[in-house]
Amino acid sequence: MAFVEIKGLKKTFRNLVAADIDHLKIEEGEFVSLLGPSGCGKTTTLRCIAGSIEPDCGSIFVRGREITQVPTYKRKLGLVFQDYALFPHMTVFDNIAYGLRYREVSKTDVKKKVSEALDLVGLAGFEERFPHQLSGGQQQRIAFARSVVYEPDVLLLDEPLSNLDFKLRKAMRFELKRMQRQLNITTIFVTHDQQEALSLSDWVVVMNEGRIEQVGTPNDIYENPASVFVADFIGSTNIIRGVVTQCDSAKGICGVSLPHAPELFLPFKETVRVGEEINFIVKPEKIGLERTPRAEHAVEGTISGVSYLGSAFNYEIRIGALKIEALDSQGDYKNRYEIGDSIFLTFDPAGVKVLRR
Amino acid sequence: MGLPTYFKKRIYLFFLVPPLLVLTVFLLVPLAILLRYSFSTHIPGQGLQMVFTLSNYLRFVTDKYYLNGLLITLGTGLLVVIVTLVFAYPVAYLYAKARFRYRGLLLIMLLSPFYTNVIIKIYGWMVILGRQGVVNKMLINFNLLDRPFEFLYSYIGVIIIMVYVHVPMMTLLLIGPIQNIRDSWIESARICGSRNLDVIKNIILPLSIPGILSGAIIVYTAVIAAFIIPLLVGGDWGKRFISVMMYTHINVTQNWAFASAIAVILIITSLSIIIFFSRWIKSMKVGVLVSEKFNR
């Protein structure tokens, strides 16, 4: 059995299905993100694991032991809240030591562990401060410290970085990953920010309306989204819908007709039938742009928008009524394309994928 | 989002059991007894007869003395509330709108009379308005009066003292609603060119009305239930107040049945007023509720 295993978890609130998970496995030491928009069930799932919410049915196992019926305070888990929830009437020391109070640790050991925890988060010497004297980032780190000091089996994080400002958030991301690696603690991280999930996790679980849409490594999720929802949520890809008109298996190219746009020829890896209506993605960075058509099925389009990103160009291209985004990191500033330019697009097979859901 | 399991535990219902027990035994049951007594009769010399009759209520409703008493009580309530409002509103307004360091001092100045015992307050006015009191002495000294004027045991005295007692409470009740009138609204009215009086008429007053009404209801129900003040300084007028009439029937004629009926009538009157005006305010509040949400 995996370190953490969830089977058949269901929770409904007044006719709204909040969570509906058939099976989820997490191995020891892994950093797993539950990713999705608000209301997708990620927080509900997390709180079921924590014991704050009682699921309607299903089982949760940690270290092979079923904890579904075990009360929260006996589960040996750690939880960091979005608003940190530090006890305002206690010092930093007492906040961190709180978890050790109920686990029979000697006084000297408590002191030792607390200062180890503070060292881990980089806030040594802060023992006597009160939460209201700390900045947001510091509070967050204390929240982390007090959740790990008693060595829980699993660390749960409920959008812990959402309340931080942008710059701090990026810095804390690295810190979080470093600390998790150092402790090698199994971590479940809930977020709606796909950048966070992709940069931190070993595995990403994309959720929508209570159900799991896709489980995969960050690379999988980004390169091969399993459904339209995942592709759309992760973003930075073109999602196109059309009908297959013809297929040339020798060249591996199919024609797709789109509403109000000329026919596109795309190298699909998957098998498609003629006449089938399909959704597919085209990765912006895998589109080739040329002023003159060189490849056989290059398609003509017009540049309708240019964004200079410093390291690359983001072009918006119109093909008929269709708008496609392309990312060009090869070209240089002098030879950039401008709005109104005519351009020819070729599609790299690696950047094209059919979505079956 | 649902509530955590911990908070759903039925144990909280058990928390309610002792308090409910106390309240039921010592308030609800007595009130039930009161209700029951109101339907019984009293025979002088023999006490309470446990029958079931509406005679007490009929007596109240058909005797002009009691009906007039009710009217006097209700009318006085209205007068007192209006005068109290006039006094309380500016104080509430200043406190709500002014942000300066010693605002806490104002609150202390407001709360000190509020929490001072009503008997002391009455005594204070006895000193001022009594026959040997300051005002009479002054008026006689300046030859404006030959004999001391009985301010106290008259209608005037009752009104003055009731207003005095209720101004702090009304002020406190008004502060919240006035704070909900955002400065930015007043500012924008000014910028559009309104003069002070117009701003008051068009912005401040309309927006104050729900708050004024809520405060007014609370003070009104307190005033019509007033007991000590009419009893002590009301004189002949005071005797006509409902609560004093009730007390008289208990103390003097031992007619608990009739007294209970008066009590029930008083309760029903209070509750009806509260319910009726609360509904009315709620229906008004639609516009202001939106703004209150903004302020949160």
Place this chain on the structure above:
Amino acid sequence: MKNSIGKCSLVASNVIVYAFLFIPLVMVIGISFSPTYQMVFPPQGLSLRWFKYILDQKEFVDSFFVSVVVAFFASLVALLIGILVSLAIVRYHFRWKTAIENIFMMPIILPTVVTGVAMLQFFSLVGYGDFWMRLILGHIIVTIPYTIRSISASLYGVNRRLEEASLIMGANPLQTFKNILLPLIKPGMIAGALLAFIISFDNVTVSLFLLGAKTVTLPVRIMLYLEWHIDPSVAAISTILITLTVITILIAERIVGLANIMRLE
């Protein structure tokens, strides 16, 4: 703020009203130092004779203690009840919640006379003769709404996550209550207790109906005294009581912050 005329009239009206509120009290305090039976303001001299006088009056002193004892026990019990009811109301959602909330607020909504009469009838009917308990029970009923309001206001402000965090870190519900919840509602409890004490001490109506030979509270005693005498002795008592009230308010401000209490009114 506003232009000058507006500002002036606002400040002026405030001065008038505050003066109106304070003049009777100031006069009473002044008279308490009067050396004679005369109740003139300003007093014709300064003397503590009336203070000495009331301290010699056994009735006043006894009544003072009666008031203190009753207020103390009543506010204590009201506090406990307040905690229990607040926890149930704020933390648990059940069908009759609003009805229960309103029931507990009844003592404020009901005319105090009615409460007094009803309780008196009840005690007479049942034959309960312990006057101390009758008085204390009456005061408990009257002060319950205040402690409930005060504590539940405090409770609403407590972040529920704090309790969740405590549970997750290993504390059971009882420990969570003791270590997390209780300290955080302390302001509400203190404010509630102080409020209950003041309300109980000041109560006249219920105390009047439920009194017994030995259990006459101070306000009632003063009232009875005033029926026959009007002299500065009452002023002396008043001065003492006013001073105690102001001190209590200042203490409450220090500990809890008065604006908090005010929001509960």
